Protein backbone atom coordinates (compact mmCIF):
# COMPACT_ATOMS: atom_id res chain seq x y z
CA UNK A 1 0.00 0.00 0.00
CA UNK A 2 1.04 3.57 -0.64
CA UNK A 3 1.18 6.08 2.22
CA UNK A 4 0.03 9.70 2.19
CA UNK A 5 2.49 10.66 -0.53
CA UNK A 6 1.21 11.50 -4.00
CA UNK A 7 4.26 9.90 -5.59
CA UNK A 8 6.07 7.13 -3.79
CA UNK A 9 9.02 5.06 -4.95
CA UNK A 10 10.21 2.19 -2.79
CA UNK A 11 13.49 0.46 -3.49
CA UNK A 12 13.17 1.10 -7.21
CA UNK A 13 15.66 -0.32 -9.63
CA UNK A 14 15.74 -0.09 -13.42
CA UNK A 15 18.05 -2.16 -15.56
CA UNK A 16 18.52 -2.82 -19.24
CA UNK A 17 20.17 -6.20 -19.48
CA UNK A 18 23.21 -5.99 -17.22
CA UNK A 19 23.20 -2.20 -17.25
CA UNK A 20 21.62 -0.82 -14.08
CA UNK A 21 20.56 2.79 -14.52
CA UNK A 22 18.61 3.31 -11.29
CA UNK A 23 19.51 1.76 -7.97
CA UNK A 24 17.51 1.58 -4.75
CA UNK A 25 15.50 4.77 -5.26
CA UNK A 26 13.26 5.87 -2.38
CA UNK A 27 11.22 8.98 -3.06
CA UNK A 28 8.17 10.45 -1.33
CA UNK A 29 6.47 13.43 -2.94
CA UNK A 30 3.70 14.99 -0.82
CA UNK A 31 0.43 16.19 -2.41
CA UNK A 32 0.42 19.80 -3.63
CA UNK A 33 4.18 20.13 -3.52
CA UNK A 34 6.67 21.26 -6.15
CA UNK A 35 9.32 18.57 -5.91
CA UNK A 36 12.60 18.80 -7.77
CA UNK A 37 14.78 15.99 -9.04
CA UNK A 38 18.21 17.52 -9.41
CA UNK A 39 21.25 15.99 -11.04
CA UNK A 40 23.67 16.16 -13.95
CA UNK A 41 23.00 14.84 -17.43
CA UNK A 42 22.84 11.05 -17.53
CA UNK A 43 22.23 10.54 -13.78
CA UNK A 44 18.83 8.95 -14.39
CA UNK A 45 16.30 11.77 -13.96
CA UNK A 46 14.38 11.03 -17.17
CA UNK A 47 14.39 7.32 -16.38
CA UNK A 48 12.90 7.96 -12.92
CA UNK A 49 10.29 10.21 -14.46
CA UNK A 50 9.35 7.58 -17.07
CA UNK A 51 8.73 5.07 -14.27
CA UNK A 52 6.58 7.59 -12.41
CA UNK A 53 4.60 8.54 -15.54
CA UNK A 54 3.95 4.84 -16.14
CA UNK A 55 5.84 4.71 -19.44
CA UNK A 56 8.37 2.21 -18.12
CA UNK A 57 8.03 -0.57 -15.58
CA UNK A 58 10.53 -0.88 -12.74
CA UNK A 59 12.85 -3.90 -12.76
CA UNK A 60 12.46 -4.10 -8.96
CA UNK A 61 10.70 -2.12 -6.26
CA UNK A 62 7.37 -0.28 -6.27
CA UNK A 63 6.10 2.91 -7.89
CA UNK A 64 2.88 4.41 -6.50
CA UNK A 65 1.11 7.47 -7.87
CA UNK A 66 -2.08 8.86 -6.32
CA UNK A 67 -2.40 5.71 -4.23
CA UNK A 68 -2.25 3.42 -7.28
CA UNK A 69 0.52 1.08 -8.29
CA UNK A 70 2.16 2.12 -11.56
CA UNK A 71 1.98 1.56 -14.44
CA UNK A 72 -1.76 2.20 -14.46
CA UNK A 73 -3.55 3.29 -17.65
CA UNK A 74 -6.53 4.71 -15.76
CA UNK A 75 -4.29 7.25 -14.09
CA UNK A 76 -3.07 8.70 -17.36
CA UNK A 77 -5.82 11.35 -17.42
CA UNK A 78 -4.75 12.64 -14.02
CA UNK A 79 -1.16 13.03 -15.11
CA UNK A 80 0.32 15.76 -17.29
CA UNK A 81 3.67 14.67 -18.64
CA UNK A 82 6.18 16.77 -20.50
CA UNK A 83 8.94 14.60 -21.91
CA UNK A 84 12.38 15.80 -22.94
CA UNK A 85 11.72 15.09 -26.59
CA UNK A 86 8.72 16.88 -28.03
CA UNK A 87 5.83 14.77 -29.32
CA UNK A 88 4.31 17.34 -31.66
CA UNK A 89 3.00 17.39 -35.25
CA UNK A 90 5.17 19.70 -37.36
CA UNK A 91 2.70 20.26 -40.16
CA UNK A 92 -0.09 21.31 -37.78
CA UNK A 93 -0.37 24.71 -36.10
CA UNK A 94 0.08 25.16 -32.35
CA UNK A 95 -3.70 25.47 -31.97
CA UNK A 96 -4.30 22.27 -33.97
CA UNK A 97 -1.73 20.40 -31.88
CA UNK A 98 -3.42 21.58 -28.69
CA UNK A 99 -6.89 20.68 -30.00
CA UNK A 100 -5.76 17.23 -31.08
CA UNK A 101 -4.22 16.57 -27.70
CA UNK A 102 -7.22 18.04 -25.86
CA UNK A 103 -9.60 15.77 -27.76
CA UNK A 104 -7.54 12.75 -26.73
CA UNK A 105 -8.16 13.81 -23.13
CA UNK A 106 -11.87 14.35 -23.77
CA UNK A 107 -11.89 18.10 -23.12
CA UNK A 108 -15.23 19.44 -24.35
CA UNK A 109 -15.29 22.16 -27.02
CA UNK A 110 -16.11 25.27 -25.00
CA UNK A 111 -13.67 24.51 -22.24
CA UNK A 112 -11.04 23.68 -24.85
CA UNK A 113 -11.14 27.20 -26.38
CA UNK A 114 -10.77 28.76 -22.95
CA UNK A 115 -7.96 26.45 -21.90
CA UNK A 116 -6.05 26.99 -25.16
CA UNK A 117 -6.07 30.76 -24.56
CA UNK A 118 -4.93 30.26 -20.95
CA UNK A 119 -2.09 27.81 -21.56
CA UNK A 120 -0.77 29.57 -24.65
CA UNK A 121 -0.49 32.74 -22.60
CA UNK A 122 1.48 30.96 -19.88
CA UNK A 123 4.12 29.98 -22.43
CA UNK A 124 3.92 33.32 -24.29
CA UNK A 125 3.00 31.89 -27.69
CA UNK A 126 -0.32 33.71 -28.21
CA UNK A 127 0.96 35.43 -31.36
CA UNK A 128 2.13 32.11 -32.81
CA UNK A 129 -1.01 30.12 -32.12
CA UNK A 130 -1.95 29.64 -35.76
CA UNK A 131 1.51 29.21 -37.21
CA UNK A 132 2.68 25.74 -38.29
CA UNK A 133 5.08 24.12 -35.88
CA UNK A 134 7.66 23.66 -38.59
CA UNK A 135 8.24 27.42 -38.28
CA UNK A 136 8.89 27.18 -34.50
CA UNK A 137 12.34 27.20 -32.89
CA UNK A 138 13.34 24.34 -30.55
CA UNK A 139 12.60 26.52 -27.53
CA UNK A 140 9.14 27.43 -28.84
CA UNK A 141 8.37 23.74 -29.30
CA UNK A 142 9.43 23.07 -25.70
CA UNK A 143 7.07 25.79 -24.56
CA UNK A 144 4.21 24.31 -26.56
CA UNK A 145 4.95 20.91 -25.00
CA UNK A 146 4.57 22.50 -21.58
CA UNK A 147 1.26 24.07 -22.66
CA UNK A 148 0.07 20.63 -23.78
CA UNK A 149 1.06 19.01 -20.49
CA UNK A 150 -1.09 21.44 -18.47
CA UNK A 151 -3.99 21.75 -20.98
CA UNK A 152 -6.28 19.17 -19.34
CA UNK A 153 -5.63 20.55 -15.82
CA UNK A 154 -4.04 17.40 -14.44
CA UNK A 155 -3.75 16.89 -10.69
CA UNK A 156 -0.24 15.52 -11.11
CA UNK A 157 2.28 17.22 -13.34
CA UNK A 158 5.56 15.63 -14.37
CA UNK A 159 7.95 17.94 -16.18
CA UNK A 160 11.26 16.73 -17.55
CA UNK A 161 13.59 19.75 -17.78
CA UNK A 162 10.78 22.13 -18.80
CA UNK A 163 12.72 25.39 -18.73
CA UNK A 164 15.85 24.43 -20.65
CA UNK A 165 16.75 27.21 -23.08
CA UNK A 166 13.88 29.42 -21.98
CA UNK A 167 14.29 33.17 -21.59
CA UNK A 168 14.72 34.11 -17.89
CA UNK A 169 11.69 36.42 -17.94
CA UNK A 170 9.45 33.72 -19.34
CA UNK A 171 10.98 31.19 -16.97
CA UNK A 172 9.88 33.37 -14.09
CA UNK A 173 6.33 33.47 -15.48
CA UNK A 174 6.30 29.72 -15.85
CA UNK A 175 7.43 29.28 -12.25
CA UNK A 176 4.71 31.68 -11.14
CA UNK A 177 2.17 29.47 -12.91
CA UNK A 178 3.63 26.33 -11.30
CA UNK A 179 3.33 27.93 -7.85
CA UNK A 180 -0.27 28.89 -8.61
CA UNK A 181 -1.05 25.32 -9.65
CA UNK A 182 0.61 23.89 -6.53
CA UNK A 183 -1.45 26.24 -4.38
CA UNK A 184 -4.53 24.75 -5.98
CA UNK A 185 -3.35 21.31 -4.92
CA UNK A 186 -1.54 20.10 -8.05
CA UNK A 187 1.49 17.93 -7.30
CA UNK A 188 4.43 18.85 -9.52
CA UNK A 189 7.55 16.80 -10.09
CA UNK A 190 10.18 18.69 -12.04
CA UNK A 191 13.61 17.56 -13.16
CA UNK A 192 16.47 19.99 -13.58
CA UNK A 193 20.23 20.12 -13.77
CA UNK A 194 20.19 23.83 -12.91
CA UNK A 195 21.17 24.34 -9.29
CA UNK A 196 19.41 27.69 -8.79
CA UNK A 197 16.19 26.24 -10.17
CA UNK A 198 16.30 23.55 -7.50
CA UNK A 199 16.11 26.31 -4.87
CA UNK A 200 12.65 27.20 -6.16
CA UNK A 201 11.28 23.76 -5.23
CA UNK A 202 9.54 23.07 -1.93
CA UNK A 203 11.49 19.83 -1.61
CA UNK A 204 14.05 18.08 -3.75
CA UNK A 205 16.14 14.99 -4.21
CA UNK A 206 19.67 15.09 -5.53
CA UNK A 207 20.68 12.35 -7.94
CA UNK A 208 23.99 11.12 -9.19
CA UNK A 209 24.92 8.01 -11.18
CA UNK A 210 21.51 6.38 -10.77
CA UNK A 211 21.31 6.90 -7.01
CA UNK A 212 19.77 9.45 -4.68
CA UNK A 213 22.30 11.46 -2.73
CA UNK A 214 20.04 13.45 -0.41
CA UNK A 215 16.42 14.58 -0.04
CA UNK A 216 14.65 17.36 1.83
CA UNK A 217 13.87 21.05 1.54
CA UNK A 218 16.66 23.12 -0.04
CA UNK A 219 17.37 24.55 3.42
CA UNK A 220 17.54 21.11 5.06
CA UNK A 221 19.88 19.84 2.37
CA UNK A 222 22.24 22.81 2.73
CA UNK A 223 22.15 22.50 6.49
CA UNK A 224 22.91 18.78 6.39
CA UNK A 225 25.85 19.41 4.07
CA UNK A 226 26.99 22.47 6.06
CA UNK A 227 27.08 24.59 2.89
CA UNK A 228 25.61 27.91 1.76
CA UNK A 229 24.59 26.82 -1.72
CA UNK A 230 22.83 23.86 -3.30
CA UNK A 231 25.76 23.47 -5.69
CA UNK A 232 28.22 23.07 -2.81
CA UNK A 233 25.80 20.68 -1.09
CA UNK A 234 25.70 18.61 -4.28
CA UNK A 235 29.51 18.44 -4.33
CA UNK A 236 29.56 17.51 -0.65
CA UNK A 237 27.13 14.61 -1.08
CA UNK A 238 28.86 13.47 -4.28
CA UNK A 239 32.16 13.19 -2.45
CA UNK A 240 30.45 11.45 0.44
CA UNK A 241 29.09 8.91 -2.06
CA UNK A 242 32.66 8.35 -3.15
CA UNK A 243 32.30 9.82 -6.61
CA UNK A 244 35.13 11.58 -8.35
CA UNK A 245 34.58 13.74 -11.39
Ligand SMILES: Nc1ncnc2c1ncn2[C@@H]1O[C@H](COP(=O)(O)OP(=O)(O)OP(=O)(O)O)[C@@H](O)[C@H]1O
Nearest residue numbers: 016019021039040041042043044045046047048084
Ligand atom coordinates in the same frame (compact mmCIF):
# COMPACT_ATOMS: atom_id res chain seq x y z
N1 LIG B 1 16.40 2.66 -23.25
C1 LIG B 1 17.59 2.65 -22.66
N2 LIG B 1 18.41 1.59 -22.75
C2 LIG B 1 19.61 1.56 -22.13
N3 LIG B 1 20.10 2.57 -21.39
C3 LIG B 1 19.33 3.66 -21.26
C4 LIG B 1 18.04 3.76 -21.89
N4 LIG B 1 17.52 4.97 -21.58
C5 LIG B 1 18.42 5.60 -20.80
N5 LIG B 1 19.51 4.82 -20.62
C6 LIG B 1 20.72 5.14 -19.82
O1 LIG B 1 20.31 5.49 -18.53
C7 LIG B 1 21.16 6.47 -17.97
C8 LIG B 1 20.32 7.61 -17.43
O2 LIG B 1 19.72 8.31 -18.51
P1 LIG B 1 18.59 9.41 -18.28
O3 LIG B 1 18.15 9.91 -19.63
O4 LIG B 1 17.56 8.88 -17.37
O5 LIG B 1 19.42 10.55 -17.53
P2 LIG B 1 19.08 12.07 -17.29
O6 LIG B 1 19.56 12.40 -15.92
O7 LIG B 1 17.65 12.33 -17.59
O8 LIG B 1 20.00 12.81 -18.34
P3 LIG B 1 19.62 13.92 -19.42
O9 LIG B 1 19.22 15.13 -18.66
O10 LIG B 1 20.88 14.09 -20.22
O11 LIG B 1 18.51 13.33 -20.24
C9 LIG B 1 22.12 6.88 -19.08
O12 LIG B 1 23.34 6.21 -18.87
C10 LIG B 1 21.44 6.39 -20.33
O13 LIG B 1 22.38 6.05 -21.32
